[in-house]
Amino acid sequence: MKTCHPIQSFSLVTVLLLPALHAQAVDPITLPSAPLYLAGGVAPNLVVTLDDSGSMAWGYVPDTMGKNARVTSGCGHNIFYDNDGSETKRYFLSGDHNAQYYNPSTTYLPPLKSDGTPYTTSYGSAYINGFDTTSTTVNLASAYQPSFGFQPKSNQCYARHPALDSGSGKQFSSDTVDVPAYYYRYETGGTGCTGASISKTNEACYVYTAVGAAEQQNFANWYSFYRTRNLATVSAATRAFNNLPGTMRLAWQALNSSCDDFSGTGCAGWDGTKIGNSIRALSAPGHKENFYKWLEKLPANGGTPLRAALGRVGEYYRTSTAVVNSPYAEDPQVTVGTQHSCRANYTIMMTDGIWNGNNASGVSGNVDNTAKSLPDGTSYAPSAPFKDDNSNSLADVAFYYWANDLRTDLTNNVPRSPRVLDKLVEDGKTIPTADYFDPKNDPASWQHMVTYAVGLGLTTTLPELSPALTWAGDTYTGSYADLASGTLSPLWPVTGTDKPGNVADLWHAAINGRGLFFSAEDPKSLSDAMQEMVNNIISRSSSAASIATNSKKLDTSTAIYQASFDSGNWTGELEAFAVKSDGTLGDSLWKASTKIPAEASRNIKTFNGAVGVDFAWGSISADQKTLVSEDELNYLRGDQSKEQNKGGTFRTRTTLLGDIVNSDPLFVSEENFGYDKLSGDEGTLYVDYVAGKSSKTPVIYVGANDGMLHAFKASDGIELFAYVPGLIYANLPSLTKPNYSHKYYVDGAPTMGDVYYGGSAWRTVLVTPLGAGGRGVFALDVSTPDAVFSESNVLWEFDGKNAAAGSTLNDMGYPVGSAAIGRFNDGKYYAVFGNGYGSANCKSGLFMVQIDAPSNVKFFDTGVGACTTSADQNGMSTPSLVDYDGDRIIDAIYAGDLQGRLWKWDVTSATNSVWDFAVGGKPMFTTAAGQPITAPVEVGKVPSGASGKAMVYFGTGRYLLSGDEASKTKQAFYGLLDNGTAIPTTGSPLVKQSIVYESANARVVSNNALNWKSDRGWYLDLVPPSNTLQGERVLSVPLLRFGRVIFNTSIPSADPCVLGGTGWLMELDAATGGNLTYSALDMNNDGLFNEGDYVVIGKDNKGNDIKSPVAGKASGSMSLNQPTVITAGAKEYKFNSDIKKGISVTTEKSGTSNPRSSWRQLQ
Incomplete structure (x- = not known):
């Protein structure tokens, strides 16, 4: 009996869960721009109510400021006065007291049209109503008069100039004359404004100021779009609602205008034209345009x-x-x-006012002071x-x-x-x-x-x-x-x-x-x-999350790191939580979104096609400058000065950290891969290298769809550096667009490994596929987290093209999931990854790139797959590397493909040119009816009584293309014995296990015996006892612990009210696939593992209860990841992060033996 030895111990590997657009029959798979489990989400309703009362026409706030105003000659001129009833006061024309009036300290951003472009006006020809380009214009340089109020369909009501400054030899020749635009500033310390006389209503405290050349456009914006309550409200609404997602369902009404039933009869504007206000998605044809047309015509007449x-x-x-x-x-x-x-x-x-008028129909009494049952x-x-x-x-x-x-x-x-x-x-x-x-x-x-x-x-x-x-x-x-x-x-x-x-x-x-x-x-x-x-x-919209941990054993410093996103504004978060001694989550320790440095202080690198450079305008290549502008690049670095809420044209961001969807966080600290077993300096130097890790700063790495891989300090969440792959430049400008529609950028899961670089020194290398963000993979040197990450730390990017390997751009798809890193028998270290999905030739294959010599590439083309029909298309998932004899050198590679083939490569030779498929160029196994293998396989030890190289574990199912969520095709979980030969698909060489009992919370499976003289393993159909197919599938890598194989299943919901779906946490006997004979799951939460956790599955012939340990525990929400495990003595805590951003904790029984014997270990 041989054992498969672990080398790598850090990567929480998950399959990328992405829908795809409906592909044409001859086109390769196209991965879509958003997670499949959000596609059917139910968008909320929003009804906007704006005040159209008469006071909205006023040019002052609060109401008390105008209580003594009087009209002297129609609406031509009003006098604003206080107490003595004879004059306009200076403070009425100062933003320091009348907040509606122009304030030079405020930037008055132009409102936005429905398409996101700004309205315009000018100082020399300012519209009195900026939303009506047929309205009168004013030359503010010579013909300005202050506004007391303005009703959009009526003449403007003017305030007279302050009497103190009007008359012969004064600032104004009279109090009604046209003059250059001006305002007053509140300034203390001058004549008449010192000591006890300092007051916001003391005229002597206000100083006349003419509008300067530098602020003329700002004043013009205020005049045309903000000088009255009505104009300011409309302007604010155009900007705020421009950022609403297109899926948001919107209706609107005013307080008084005829638009109160939302039935399609329309909502009247000040010109009497009715505009449809029925609830529709904002992206529905013409709906956003109608909303903006209504805003532009918002009346100002009536009560409140x-x-x-x-x-x-x-x-x-x-x-x-x-x-x-x-x-x-x-x-x-x-x-x-x-x-x-x-x-x-x-x-x-x-x-803007105090309510009056009728009460709401059907609501009466002191409702909030009346007891009731909700x-x-x-x-x-x-x-x-x-x-x-x-x-x-x-x-x-x-x-x-x-x-x-x-x-x-x-x-x-x-x-x-x-x-x-x-x-x-x-x-x-x-x-x-x-x-x-x-x-x-x-x-x-x-x-x-x-x-x-x-x-x-x-x-x-x-x-x-x-x-x-x-x-x-x-x-x-x-x-x-x-x-x-x-x-x-x-x-x-x-x-x-x-x-x-x-x-x-x-x-x-x-x-x-x-x-x-x-x-x-x-x-x-x-x-x-x-x-x-x-x-x-x-x-308050949909989110999803994945987690990593900094420890495999529970102690006072153990923490969980959760990466998540909100799909409403496509922002992301990486949050650290303490883990308490009982396995429950403690307080939030930090949030990375609040720890990103200012734009000028950020350390961001990129790849210019040849070498690493600063992500700065002066450093990127000429070709890259044709893809992204300088302003766009600065925006991506974190410059927010040109965002729409600052008066620019770029998308407004609430945080610089973009959404983190499929890139699982990776904790890197003191990992020891056991390379001290290697001979010569390679092994000897590794001892010192590992010892030096104890003094290095632990780091969390994660990719985000803001175009960057981020490195965060694990202790406090501060961003240490970021990296923008050169392969994604063509899509970077999309991130700046106000009408941004989600795209993927750095969406693959990072993997790290130690590498004897150049045969002379040890380094730690991070390899990250782009996932759905692009057809490529990149590598970074992260050996010295305490030093400044420099251009030389950027190692390479790979797009699939390598003449020596015989691979072209057509062979590389979207490499979803993660890569693997290992030391091979030729003495070199390679990054190994599947070609992913959506390659131009629709085939599956495996890439190996030598980490310290990236021109040395090997590509294994399975030859399986074609673009003839959608069923013919293929692609390779994340591979697993295996060391059979514990010498820390890789002997075999396993990976599955979309057509349900399990492939194995023999890499035992010291001559890499002879590395090849292990079973004569054929797959080791093909699943029933081509059940797709989209998650990585797990490889474990051979069971007692069996003879072979390893046991290979994997589940089947796909969650990639639009429509996959509705598929009810039968899927299964397999445990296969690899004895060096192919496993036939006929002749029943696999023993079938079945789900024999299922309740709302628990499952029991059969325990059929295996005969290792003839059997090659087992399988479990994911079918409940009712035989009703639910679409259950396996989308993440299984986990081996103490002779148990553990995996999450997913049951996507076709009901958009069930976000994502549900699933099961399954634990089976790894050797047989059968039910465990003891309690491994604490089903009753009493902290013990005994018959109290069993379920009654029937009656014996004497009428006594038949009790059984459980094999599965229901998950309330669909989890897409491998469980994260932390050990605490006789217990283990399994943490599952679900798509609702929740973290569930399951208490399980630990063991006394080595918990694992496989290549991939838990992160």
Whole structure:
């Protein structure tokens, strides 16, 4: 009996899970631009409500600033005055006091059109309405008059120039004359503005300032797009909603205009034209354009019936099934069709005033101060900060539509926020009361409405209320702590028609509706508030994650590193968590997205086609400069000055770290590959090399779809360096586009290995395939993490072309998964990887690239695959390297392909020219009906009683192309004995095991015996006892522990309300594939492994229960990775990261023997 010895011990290997576009029959597989498990997701609904009341026409905030204004001659000129009733005050024309007026410290960004391009205006010819290019223009250099107000369809109302500066010999010859544009600044210390006389309402504290040449465009932008509340609101909306994903379903309304039913009759603008406002995906033909047309025509005339408007949205979200424009319909344009119960409902309300008008229809009383049972059975006992002493308030309306099930006929499966709440429920746990009633969280799974609110010019009113409140820039700061504690009296200010307390009612409504509230005092803060609300809605979207650990044994320093992404804005995160002594996760230690240095301080390298260089304009090649501009390159480095929210044209980013989808994090520290067993200096020097690792900084490496591989310091998450592959330059500009549609860039999993480089010195090398990001692989020298990563650390990039090996660009597909690194019998170290999927010739093959001499390439073409039909297309998955005799030298390579063939290569010779396929150029085994092998295989020791080289373990199944999620084709898991000959597909050389029992949480499999004199292994069909095919498959590498083979299965869901799907964690006897005879899984969570974990699978002939250990434990959410294992004495903790960004922990029985005997070890 021989043993397969481990060498490599760091890489958490997963198969890349990617859909593909429907390929034409003769075209190679094309991998798509987003994960397959997101393709069927249910986009949320959003209804936007904007204030169209008459006060929106005003050119000042807050309302109290204009309380004594009077019209002197129609709307030609108004006088703004204070107390003495005779003159316009200087402070009315200063952004330091009237936040609506021009402030030179603010950059007034041009609004955006529906296509993302900016509106324009000019200082010499500024539109009085920048959204109506037929409107009057003003030469601000000579004909400026301040605006008191402006209704889009009426004449402009002017404010007179300040009397103190008007008249003979003064700044203005009269108070109504046309003059060059100007403003006032609040400056203390001058005549009349010292000591006790310093005041924001002291005219002497304001200094006249003419608009300078450098700020003329900024002033023109303010004048045409921001000088009134109406214009500023429209401008802010055009920018905020330009970043919404195209899948977001949008409808809109105003408070007063005729557009309140969302039924398709339209929403009238100030010109009377109705524009359709029915809910549609933003990407639906003409829908975004219609929204922007409506914004451009937003009226400013009427009252402020906020309660009725919010109620209309809530009632719309009650809409039943068989109607056009149903908010839950898959296609809202049809009356009969699929209704998606998991669709989330949001609303954003913007207002400048105190509500009045009618209450919401059907909502009455003090709703938030009335005890009730919520739809999930949780009892609501009125408590702060939700309850108050008011009836029929806006907060009551928001609470009503949050706390009631708006569609009692639909399943309650709306995703909770944050998603960790879903994970608690799926695990059978109860959401803690403190978390449930924390307004920052949304634990509602029933159909409900989440309310966001923003008020313009209301901040100064809050301290004047009873109780006095303070807004500090965030929903949960300022007076929030006092509101939440319930210590204020009254609990909230008194509300009622036109009462000042209605200002605080906006804040209260957002808390009751589990959204956010913002009080904006000027155009910039209004724009920021709208953007923040949009970002918050986007962030409550789909995510997925993978994990790594820094230790295989649990101690006080053990940590888990989780890489994840949010598909709403395609941002990524790498987060570190402590692991407690009981195996549960502790606190978050750091988040890498907050640790990326400023653009000028980042160390980013790239490959210019020949050597490594700085990722800087002055260093990249002339050819690369034709693919990416200097501004685009600086953007990718982290320069955010040209993003849309800063006035530029590039996509706005909330974080510099891009989404991490399939590139699993790799922890690199003190790995020892046992090369001290090698002879001569090679082995001797390795002892010292490994010893030196103890003083090196541990690093986490991960690829992201921001175009970079990142290296983060494991202790604190600070980015040490990043690398931009030269092979992906053609796609880099897409990352800057405001209408960015997701693409992959560095999406393969990094692998590291120690290499005796050039036959003279040891180095640590990182090899990373691009995955779906490109047809190529790159290698970096990461030997010295404490030194600055330099150009010389960039080793090579490989695109498949090598004349000596006989390979061309046509042989390289998208190399998904990871590479493997090993020392071979010719004395060289190679990076080994499959050719991936989607090669131009549609075949499968294996590449070997000598790490320290990358021109030395070997390519093994299986000759299997063609572009004739889609069924003929092929590609090779991630290989496994095996050392049979423990000398740390690779003897064989195994890998599977898309057509279900298991290949083996014999590399035992010291002459690499004779390395070849091990079974006469034939596959070692072909699965039943060509079941695809897309995950790496695991290789283990030969069972007792058997004779051969190794046991090879793998599962089958595909999750690559559009439609794969719906496939119900039978898949299996195999354990095959490699005795040097091919395994026939006929004659039953494999023993069949079956799933003989299945409950909601547990499985039991058969235990049929094997005869190693005739049998060549075993297989388990992934078919439940009901024989109903569920589409179950294996998409990740199995794991060998203590004589058990452990693997995750995946069952993709065709229901878009089930994100990804479900699966099972399976543990079988590795020798037979049968059920274990002892308890390995702690099913009842008592910390013990005994009969308490068994399940009853039937009755014997005496009526007694037949109990059995379990072979599988159900997973509430589909996991795409190999489990991560940490040992703690007699227990093991297996950590699974699922596509909902959750981390589940399974307690299992450990063992006393060497846990593994295989090449690939756990990361």
